[in-house]
Amino acid sequence: MDTRTPRRHRAALAGGIAALVAASVLIAPPALAQSAPPATVSIDLEGTWKFTKGDDPSYASPSFDDSAWSDIQVPGDGSPFASYDGFAWYRLDFTLPAEAQGTNLVASLGFLDDIDEAFLNGVRIGGSGTMPPAASSQWFEKRLYPVPADAPNFGGENTLAVRLYDMNGGGGWYEGPVGIFSKDAVRENVYGISGPLASAEQTAAVNAFLAAQRAALASGNIRAYLATLDKDYFHDGRSKERRERELRSWLAESGTLTLTDGEVEVVQGADGSLIVDTNRTITGTRDGQPYTFQPAAQQFLRFSSSTLTETGNASRFFRETVDSTLEGSPREFVTYLPPSYLEEPNRSYPVVYLFHGINGGSREWEPRDIDDVLDGLWAEGLAESIVIMPDGESLWYADQPNGVPWRSMFLTEMMPLVDAEYRTLPTREFRGLSGVSMGGFGAYSIGLSNPDKFSSLASHIGALSFSSAGLPTPLAQVAGMTTEQLSAYDFYFDACEFDEYRFDNAARSMSATLTTKGVPHTWLVEPEGRHNDACWMPHLRDSFRMHSDNFRSSGLVEDTIRPTATLVSPTTAGPFPTLTLTVDATDNKGLTRIVANVYRGTTLVKSTQSAAGGAVSASHTANVTLPDGAYTVRYNAQDTSGNISATKTFDVTVDATKPTVTVKTGANETVGSNGGYSLVSFKLYDAGKIDKVVLNGVVKDLSNNAWSDVNFVKPGVFGAKAGANSLVVYDVAGNTTTMEFTLR
Template structure:
């Protein structure tokens, strides 16, 4: 529903406070339950409690009793958290494991809204504080969904911490394949204010009492209108040019109406609300822990789990009325509700620099496909918005919308695991063209893929010549069939190997596209050989293309990230020539 802006691990690690307790000026805290109220702000302290180190306890296996604060874990092994590359036990172990830590939370921190920042965990986790579940990322087997690349940030309910006393943080995790564990920080409990500037990049000061009251009144009216289904009233609370993580005013109202038809009256819950003034734009910001609750056949349904949200408000210059204007973010997660897959399917969206300021302009689209065991959120760890912005600004690339679908390890094909290809073509792509100002035609769409995604770029592009006109691959698995589904399915998919498909395609067909593909000389999977084979086949057929095997490098980010410009330039030149 409310979509998520993402930033990088590196930004958080570089800027995060590591002192045990840092006193600053008084902040503000809102109500602990129900809709926001205009009560006086509570006095709090801003602090950061670093929980990284070698005092953690670790045990492989799984037992729900291990989440309880009174459990005796003295017989467990000690562990360093985080540990680069993961803890050694996971080198030869796949499955469940638990981490536990006892720590004291200073009494002086009472009343401060807290967020548990847990860094990077490979692959999925559920986290408990004092026996209470505070958050989860990814899903466990049998419906496993790795989110190893996702920064864990879990708002802590005010009733859960024990101030001036012993607390227990317990993390249940599962490593699906290969190495794993708790590999990156920061790890600790932080005030919301400590996170705002260092993690989210927000520079803000506390709003005045009257400003706070005005914002809370708007939020309360919004919550009441949503619950009662008064959509005209809710729409009126949004600025005419409202834009928040991909939502226009029309789309936001439409999505909420759709949710209310599925789950009945929707209750928007805002807790621990702090109202601030943005130093850069002057907008008022509500920093809130927000969730949405409805009903389904079994009772109460959590439609959107609690997460820290930043709501932006400004006054209409003509009327003076306070309206929610949106964050105007250009990088965020979106999703499509797939009937074919029977689930929500995420995709990340990058919008070009002029998108918000030029509301009538339309843009070409690049679909950027990740590698195996990846996901839509992984691109934030590479600062993809900053990278593309720099390419556009410094190297004169055409502005484009970039869409990064979540494909897990599904190889971008239909299989018994998922009708992924059908979902992508029939549901995700049309949603992108409806929701964003794309130039909806073949010559204005390109595909770039990494590893498994390089395979997908070729097979999707060739399977849908009416939709795509440029294909690029970095370290692509071009000489493999799609490794999705049962062993029998994999065996039957040999005809979907790009280096085999190219032999059966005519020169006329192949020449309808522009191509770039690369790999590094010491690729761990010998995909450099696949580049040579594809190069030879296209050359023999007289098809124009560009390919390169770099003299050094393996199958990792160091091989392809510095060369993202090459594939995006391919698309840029193609867009400009049409």
């Protein structure tokens, strides 16, 4: 029940290199090259190849005459396998330039469905899967085969022959990139990482850090290893804290660890980071026997160019394993984290477990670009979720009699690991199961058997009428359950009319049973289509919409980011005659209100607020009149999800009382009367302190004391004049008192 059909070809080759019949080549030294770097080799082999069905070992020979074979486009044309399962061969003749000699080369063949082996000039250079009679598919594996040094014919013609075996369903060579590449070209064309080689000094510094990591693990000094990691380190699901726990557990078993880095190259990233391209493995001992804790794999480690600490790749889509005691070996799964996961550290998420079909594996989601697909669903408004894609092999997600206890491993080891290491919402209301074909059986079989763990179930072209490992079919399970039991779930399932396994009839039977029991469900049978990706992939949004609606109806909180509120006015403590309060606020989702309240001590004396109407930014202004005294302004903002910003405070003083002005009566200070003074002096008072006086427009700053004086005013002094005069007294709050007087 292989669901693969060739899908659209994603343009993976950078720089617009044309697909070739006779291959082209690009050879150039890298920028900022280190001593004697190898040449860059990038030979594009996509385009028209020769093709035939059948099998003959002589097809691998460069001397074989394939002129009678048909032409086929590589990658992308799977039409020969629409109604054919079995062997087929592809061949291409191309030229390898002499300048490429001495460079370590890799043959990138992209993705083939199901099993392949490749020959360069008759020399086998690699293969994926297991050929018949015990055929085992690896259609989801990226093909990268190192080219033996004695296989190429540099400066002359070469023949690349690929033997393919299609097990069932669709087949063919469905995705690239296809070419002969040097290491740096693989990095760019296959992994999308480009950039010049780092300087000799940067490379030496990074190598010193790698050596420090090796020495730390060899000596069991975990603190020394952690010192090489940035405080915000996050690499393939491992935070610094998780990486520490992982390494400590390995050291506890092994006592010492051997970290090996091979074929290291350091590249300058576009963001200024340093990218370390390395083949890394960590080995030690378990129970006294050699053991590989971290299998050899090409990794791209990221280092800060300023601190030269390892920051991690911040990936949201990666492979990992659960070290299963029940199975006695690691079980792989692929993890997808939603876009906000690394940006909102206080937020928790629902989880959907996504099961693949038979002859598949956890890695099959990579060529489907499932991370991009899921990102697109959230952008359409569905609830962001963590998605876990376990490797179920062809075990039907069951405990096999006298075999692998897959289901027990999943329920008691993998799920607890996911809940422990990621910010999940670990209750049934926020946990769903989805599956394709065999995975549809697994999703319904496990979900219906564990009502305390799952609340939403989805099946795409699922084997709902199939039984494995002595388990009942999902149809039988549903038939044996009550309406009350079934109503605890949300259901989705689909199929296509011309499904080779008649799973369309299973979908109809499932709908009929649920309808009879009065249980709501979402389902469809497409009027066209077969048992393949073209049937079900367009409906992934439908199943995830079902999960999303279920999570939201269960009270999912999707926005945990607080808004921010900033006090714009006042900016000083005053005093002020009246208060003008202005608060600006922002929120990533939308604001409902902004509040600015005034307290005297612990007593609320004035409450002000404005509705924000869902705007992502808004402002609130209020003019407040208060009695004299000291006050505290407390302000915040609330968003549409109910999050409230941190409540901040600001102390102010209100002084609304005008200063007093009296004429001094001392004989030496004032001469005359209101009818006219020849000399006059004034006593000034304000509890909030006098600021200044203005006499006929002439300003005199005073000492900001409560008591102050203006003495010996007469014509010609301090702006005074014979006749009418005006003295305006200001306190520090801006209150004024005017004294009119006459001088003669």
